[in-house]
Amino acid sequence: MNELKPLGVYIHIPFCRSKCQYCDFYSIGGSRDRRLVDNYLQALAVHFKEAGARATDYIVDTVYFGGGTPSFFGADSLRRIFAELQHRFRVDKDAEITFEANPDSVTDSLLKKLRAEGFNRMSLGVQSDRDDVLQKLGRPHNYEQARDAVQAARKCGFDNVSLDLMYGLPNQTVPQWTETLQHVLQLKPEHLSCYGLKVEEGTPLWEYKDAANLPSDEAQAEMYLNTVAILEDAGYRQYEISNFARPGFASRHNLKYWMGEEYIGFGPAAASDFAGKRYTYVRDIERYVRGVLKQDVPILAECDSIPARERAGEYVMLRLRTTKGISPEEYEKNYLMPFEPLLETILPLEQRDLFYQKDGRWILTPKGFLVSNQIIGLLQEAQERSEPLAKKR
């Protein structure tokens, strides 16, 4: 028998208590319609069966319940989905099983049930330590609830807890953000994700962004650089632009996105990179359910086969998000393209303290991460100018 290939599974839970002001993920805010929930569970089961049949030579080593708000969706439904998944896919006994949670829907009962089922990582949306800010953002909880949720998770046996925070919030100052970080560090999470707020078109925040008193780019840059320094001091290693972890606690699932490994997504708006194709399902739960169950409407919103040359571009774009960076040997071996043109672009950036080299790999500095869109653009231009190695010979 061939060796099994690792696979990540993402399951989208598009249900929330309420929609936050800044959020542009696909989810339905408000009550959970019983009929819709049942149909969705049924659709996922059918979809698992179908996809599982095409993934017999894979072993699932990470599962991620994202949202939406899986904790709001409820332990029983999550357990049913996970049981169905295990039924249709080979899931590794040491797999990382993450669920996203919001403080207002984390209860002892939920935590116990999930832990018993094998869930071993909780990613909690904290965002801020200030209740007035949380309220303005439309978060349905306060900071005390966030603290309680972390305590409860510890009590129920979760030893891998991640907290999500946001900087660049309305009215936020650089010292305030530092204070937020210090407060949150007292909760001793294993993992932290710190995201710069991005105002997305179509969200309520977009409508009043000019009146929202958002910090300047300069201030946000300072907040970011402070984050890296403060967390480093506190024993958290940066492993991606916005992600920090104690040694051994980097998110194995999320790393797959940046390392170019395979993952398969289920649910509306879920994305996959599986069997050479990158595809996304429709952002509409009714349509997803109907498409899976009745098969009379397509559920694919987008699907691309990614040619090798484009994979080389993705390698640069995604790997440079991580502190593993890019390696000339890896690049030339996997994509048969010369690294030389990239190096010519990198060297002057190294002079400007945007890149550094470690163990033969090229890695962006925190300053480099801050302008990574520009840098990736330059490197991709250099790639476009270069001929594949085979042609050169």
Place this chain on the structure above:
Amino acid sequence: MTELSKIRNFSIVAHIDHGKSTLADRLLEETKTVDKREMEEQILDNMDLERERGITIKARAVKLNYRADDGQDYVLNLIDTPGHVDFNYEVSRSLTACEGAVLVVDASQGIEAQTLANTYLAIDAGLEVLPVVNKIDLPAARPEEVKKEIEDVIGLPAMDAPEISAKNGINIHSVLEMIVRDVPAPKGDREAPLQALIFDSQYDSYRGVVVYMRVMNGTVRPGMDVKMMASGAVYKVVECGYLHPKGMVPADALGAGEVGYLTASIKTISDTRVGDTVTGAENPAAEPLPGYKTCQPMVYSGVYPADGSKYGDLRDALEKLKLNDASMYYTQENSIALGFGFRCGFLGLLHMEIIMERLEREFNLDLITTAPNVVYEIDKTDGSHIAVYTPINYPDPMEISQAYEPFVKASIITPPDYVGNIMDLCQFRRGEFKDMTYLDQSRVELHYEIPLNEIIYDFFDALKSRTRGYGSLDYELIGYRPSKLVKLDILLNGELVDALSFILFADEAYARARRICEKLKDNIPRQMFEIPIQAAIGGKIIARETIKALRKDVLAKCYGGDITRKKKLLEKQKEGKKRMRTFGTVSVPSEAFMAVLKMDE
């Protein structure tokens, strides 16, 4: 062929916006050349650009059939002309093909600078000039005063001039009768050797060059071999005929006095020069017709493809456009910063803008245009005298003994209330006051001698805004005068970008240099590092700005679903960069080259 005595060749001249194109529309309607239901507004202005801007750029010709009150059928050939000062050259070309000109004057505005300029062009060309007073249905109309103005200022009898409203179709019939009565019939011998004046031409991808011409003598027929007298090229005529607003109508022959077109599978664009004479290859005329005086471009600008590899496309486009617009001039130019391109000469800034837009639209090109300049002359210390068409060739200050810049005589007509404003403006633009005449109580004509350089950029706009739109301008070149000039260089990140250099009057250098640095700062996007912008004369820096480094351009979240989105974002970023040129490590958007121009807002 129509009998000579039944042909009238005329054009319509007017100040811009006095209703020339609208009158042309009404004439087409009144003679049923175009059905009312097919009538589009300003049908002769069929270039998209003309419609959008509401101005006539190209001269057009059209044949009208008219049964006059005397019961006879006449052929009226209307050759439409542009009104803006930039296009004087087009006007004089059209006039050569006519015997008469209808002068349209707005009943409320009266005589304006272009009314005078175009009338003099028509009189110089030996045309019968027939005034018409338009827009008589406007509340502010004062037809009697305007007629008197025409008599007093121009010296044309105007008491019997038709009072019309082209817009509302009032009295159009009287204009047609006036044309039949007062425009002289063309002369010419249809048996003589062929002499036809090319007044325009156009490239058609199916037929080759289409030549628009006025036959002066002889007759041209399909199948006949014709020779272009200047180039000597010989072609067999494939088709000839008349010009209808909706297209070309083939005919058996075109004889002396008639206006029409011919095609002859002409592929070599340069063989058919506007102003050349077409004659028979077998029985050629002894002499060509007097051509046009070659027109002198007033401003020159560097034109480069935004994408350097499109140089060949740009060359082809310029060649085709030149055929259609003889007043444009171009020659190859190399810039260290921009690579291969062309130095192009234009009649004025409007002309330049229009050519650029036509190149971009009709030939699908992305262009970078450098700041326009006039032609300077230099006495060098080695005793030689040179003309400088581009800042790139401006000599080192050490080699210059005296620099000269072109001056124009500007004629400005304005209501007396604004004389003070105009004097301020002209003084600020280094103008020298010559004289001032009251044309009547409501109209003053001022004469100034002003450096051309001061006129070409935004003088006309400034004049309009200082006279609430009432001021009008005409100008003509009067020669070169000694001047204090300097070349201003721009350095980006310490490197000289030759395509941004330009020549200006020394006393203005400091102020302009500061403004240009500010403009560039606004137009160049922040990049990963700080970029100093410096303006220098010789080696001396006289102004400086800094584009701060970009602090933040990052996608905070990039998980499964974001990857495709991020790739699209990078694609978009790449597209944006295609509109930029990179100098050393600095990317400059093509708009920045023109932005340095727009000083007055």
